[in-house]
Amino acid sequence: MAETLTLAKAINAGLRRSLERDSKVVLMGEDIGRLGGVFRVTDGLQKDFGEDRVIDTPLAESSIVGAAIGMAMRGYRPVVEIQFDGFVYVAFDQIVSQLAKMHARSSGQVKVPVTVRIPYGGGIGAVEHHSESPEAYFAHTAGLRVVTPSNPVDGFHLVQQAIACDDPVVFLEPKRRYWDKAEVDASAAPPLPMGSARVVRAGLALTLVAYGPMVRTCLEAAAAAESDGTSIEVVDLRSLSPLDLDTVVQSVRRTGRCVVAHEASVFLGMAAEVAAAVAQECFYELESPVLRVGGFHTPYPPSRLEGHYLPDLDRVLDTVDRALAY
Amino acid sequence: MAETLTLAKAINAGLRRSLERDSKVVLMGEDIGRLGGVFRVTDGLQKDFGEDRVIDTPLAESSIVGAAIGMAMRGYRPVVEIQFDGFVYVAFDQIVSQLAKMHARSSGQVKVPVTVRIPYGGGIGAVEHHSESPEAYFAHTAGLRVVTPSNPVDGFHLVQQAIACDDPVVFLEPKRRYWDKAEVDASAAPPLPMGSARVVRAGLALTLVAYGPMVRTCLEAAAAAESDGTSIEVVDLRSLSPLDLDTVVQSVRRTGRCVVAHEASVFLGMAAEVAAAVAQECFYELESPVLRVGGFHTPYPPSRLEGHYLPDLDRVLDTVDRALAY
Amino acid sequence: MAIPTHAPDDGFVQLLTPEGERVDNPDFPLDISDDEIRALYRDLVLVRRIDAEATALQRQGELGLWAQLLGQEAAQVGAGRALVPGDMAFPTYREHGVAWCRGVDPLTLLGLFRGTTNGGWDPEEHGFALYTIVIGDQCPQAVGYAMGLQHDRAENAVMVFFGDGASSQGDVNESFIWASVFNAPVVFFCQNNQWAISEPLERQTRIPLFQRAWGFGFPGVRIDGNDVLACLAVSRHMLQRAREGAGPALIEAFTYRMGAHTTSDDPTRYRLDSDVEAWRLRDPLERVRSYLHKQQLVDQSFFTELDDEAEQLAERLRAGTRALPNPLPTDMFDQAYAEPHAVVDRQRAEFSQYLSGFAPEEV
Amino acid sequence: MAIPTHAPDDGFVQLLTPEGERVDNPDFPLDISDDEIRALYRDLVLVRRIDAEATALQRQGELGLWAQLLGQEAAQVGAGRALVPGDMAFPTYREHGVAWCRGVDPLTLLGLFRGTTNGGWDPEEHGFALYTIVIGDQCPQAVGYAMGLQHDRAENAVMVFFGDGASSQGDVNESFIWASVFNAPVVFFCQNNQWAISEPLERQTRIPLFQRAWGFGFPGVRIDGNDVLACLAVSRHMLQRAREGAGPALIEAFTYRMGAHTTSDDPTRYRLDSDVEAWRLRDPLERVRSYLHKQQLVDQSFFTELDDEAEQLAERLRAGTRALPNPLPTDMFDQAYAEPHAVVDRQRAEFSQYLSGFAPEEV
């Protein structure tokens, strides 16, 4: 029974499903209860599952993650919400020193299946600290998994997979796509395992790699390029850690060219890893260098400038053109 | 009047010089006063400059950085010590949200010339959280500068340059090299600006890029390779943000091959950026892919395993051989 | 343990009742002229007008967001007017009333919410630091600034603002420790407006917030946050104490957020109209108005002129907001670092070249 | 404000004087058999022996580091013996005495300091979480675990350990707030050993640490941390209270770090021998020994047997430490994640291949 859902509602449905299936799943965060979260992603869940399972916490992100670790040690499967990307840095120590390392620190004896949900990225005209793209920090951190849905179907399944995973997962929600809609069949099995990338559009001349909010932009760019006669393949990474390098490499071996796009600063951003790995794996196949397009190495600007900061269709196509020009 | 100094003593001399030259320089940190720091880098400074300028603080890194920002706003030039790499995550929010962004946030009106000194890296047989390599987090953060000396001469000059710089600087001290010695001429001018890399050994067949603790390892690897008849050029990055790409690219254009080494996880580590950028800039000159050698994507292991985790001479040479085999 | 939301059981410092009667408090005497009270009333009215106008501008799409201060005017004006030149205030994102007292043009604030800037004033010039959105981050900075004052042997103090929700952040509590250990000249001014977005005070504490100070070894006092005279008197007292070297203090201004958290918020989802109504009876402006009336300190023309002034101010904000210059695309490169940075320089050059490929009107 | 380092001016709970006299405290009565006191003394002696042996092993190069507990035996044994099965303890890096009470083999601890492991025991099995080195990080985790107990309606409690220095960390203070707001069954046990490495208590607070609790709305009490009976009685009381749903409490065990911070530290750089000497008169073992003597609860054979037991334990540690198995290079890959991770899998494969190029003895 498929239903048209926004990304926000699809994640809500995924959370609901997880709460139903496993009594050890608890949600914690700021304003997630009666308010249902500032983006309404947890809407209705406290009403239906009670204040014991959907917990409004004090305003202290470090302790939100720390307490989740403690609950996980007690056998729970906490899902915590960080209200906005820019507020996760307060919890960075608990995430990096504790959550990521607990399994290794305990020689594998302690599992901390905590999911850290974070709305991330720009494009909604917000005030500062509300448009950050912190994914590289987490992807670089051994011990964490990092996934990000680009559409409602993935939102529904990935969040359940993240919660079911015995490792800690940073679950990044592209906030400017919360209102994107798609048919979601809640009875269908997940189309892919959590760690897999997916070719979301087939093409011949170049592989465009993206994730989260930039997938739609890249699909639009590919469509525009097609009308100009250029056939572009688009890969949605879905998982940043682990990176599904095979899917990317197979695509680039076919197309011979690669562009990677994201909102974060390209300097040491996720695209650096993809570019470095693809350049190595496809050394003999690449007809042009892997090019990167993304945010600049500047703090996220005031929202009136975000149109310039964020890689849009034009900047993506400009980069594609430069790659094709080699 | 050159003097033989360890890296620790050279930084101490640089701090002393800065305290002498600018009355606005203040030092803050845990145990930096009477104890002189756990590595004695601040030895004797409180005695000579007083408790007002060399301040032992409460045990709270977030506030150490936060208070430094406030003092900087008041016209001071604070130099803070984070006792070990693994304890900087507690201060991550103040560094990333505030220190890095203050200049941009204030439309350029507020300068926060704070230096954050952090002993970093492994190899000293320490207990957990004492061997972290967090440089990628900071290099990816727009608004910060990140530098790291590999030897006493750079230690002496770079720390003064960092303190004199009007931007916030993360100053990473390779703790396992604290006891390395060299002649330091305190009266000489700094050999290079803060943001420049340096070719520390000339060679023909391959460019080996490193920084901080790995420079010595790479120099040793180059020496070993030479006795096998292979001529390797070694570049010491010195600055990770900005990255002096020109120096690296010029070298790779000469040698045609490049290996990048660091202790941090290679996945999205500094070498990813160098590899991606070099692969792009030297697309036509590269005779083999840029290869990376470094830490694994696992939390830093118990010290009995660090010899395996850290890229040593053998692993560096193995990677060099693979690059040369293309 | 239930937290009283209207008037606290264990009392607070009040110098002017909701009915507009002066009451004395032996601990916090207030020596104030009629002129000063009139000036305070003017502040209250104009600050409320700025807030209302900004809210309207947001509704009209001119601002992306606005964080209303409605109901908190007295707390902010009382605190703001207690500051003297050389003092430094560290605000959150809601201290428009303090900004006003510190001489920051409200238009500059509107730029933040319009997205033309992240902070357009010079903190040193106004003694008013940048707005801080990451909850609590300003507190350690405020203590550091206060330590700087100490080093300079300046006879000034810092006042740092934060909310009831913020009191749960690690940084805020660390700053209590630092202030205490270094005996720093800093006054913590907590506007307890009963809500942190949708979370009531019980999510942050089970005892009155001013008592938090007891755990750190400095005085804490709760004041009627809707009473501008109490806010002024206690702020002055604590600031003066700090300037004289007696160290930090915590002031809890007991007040209420009459509006939504921000214009993006829908408070009907989590709180009762009747609560809001009850607080309306404790309006911070009404009681001063009624005092001025009863004491015959003003005539009708005072109010009319003030209304006119408010209307002109609103007019200026309306026009000014629409005219706020958009930042230049290159600003982000220019402002990222104070000194040249090779990565940014390269990106600036590439981006400028990229932009030059477009017709001017597309940029 | 000077902080007293020998015996606090404002007193503390003491049930056994340094001279070995029992005193009563009406708030914290202790019902204890002679056997139990003998058992406590045995704990104290064995824990001290473990500590001494580990220190010696570090000097011999068998351990990379050791964090001595010398002087803090009573605090740890008193607290550790107040815990019951099902309770959970969250230690720092110095709670070897608590580990002992929770049945963790001291050899496992030595593995941490030898570098063969970062934590070799199962926290659930022993009711003893991993050692935590990042100061304060364990506190929010302890509160989360306590919330889990609450959810499970388990009649157990959590005890979380931290030092005087740690009391300055944001996370520790946040955990006070959480414990209070959720009324979580957690007892905060602060061993105030007067030093955070080289920093004296004045760098962390200007009032006695137990008073910190006043700012958060739960009881705080200072106890003689060198008196095992006081530590046991007050810990039992507060744990029982927590188990019964009365919420958190803070215990400040006033004690002294007789040794260096760790074997890497040189305390002569920052503190006076005379201070250490003064504290030696308050030795936590001596007073129990003297009590057992005076009350004639033991004869000489008790001490001789105990010495033998300690010597055997030390022997086992010496031999056991040298025999601790080195971890396998592949362990780091295997333990990084609970489920397969493509990046790690690839690295494991590559590294295994790389290693296979070496002769076995080189690995």
Ligand SMILES: Cc1ncc(C[n+]2csc(CCOP(=O)(O)OP(=O)(O)O)c2C)c(N)n1
């Ligand atoms: C670290 C952090 N976490 C979360 C937020 C999102 N947020 C913005 S305001 C707010 C509530 C703040 O409440 P309070 O401190 O009482 O101040 P008030 O808004 O009531 O003035 C929250 C949770 C934030 N800005 N920063």
Ligand SMILES: Cc1ncc(C[n+]2csc(CCOP(=O)(O)OP(=O)(O)O)c2C)c(N)n1
């Ligand atoms: C976040 C953090 N900062 C700094 C350190 C380094 N460090 C280790 S122990 C210590 C002092 C701790 O003092 P205290 O809390 O009193 O515990 P004690 O060692 O006295 O038992 C410091 C600063 C650390 N481990 N973690």
Ligand SMILES: [Mg+2]
């Ligand atoms: Mg509030």
Ligand SMILES: [Mg+2]
């Ligand atoms: Mg201590």
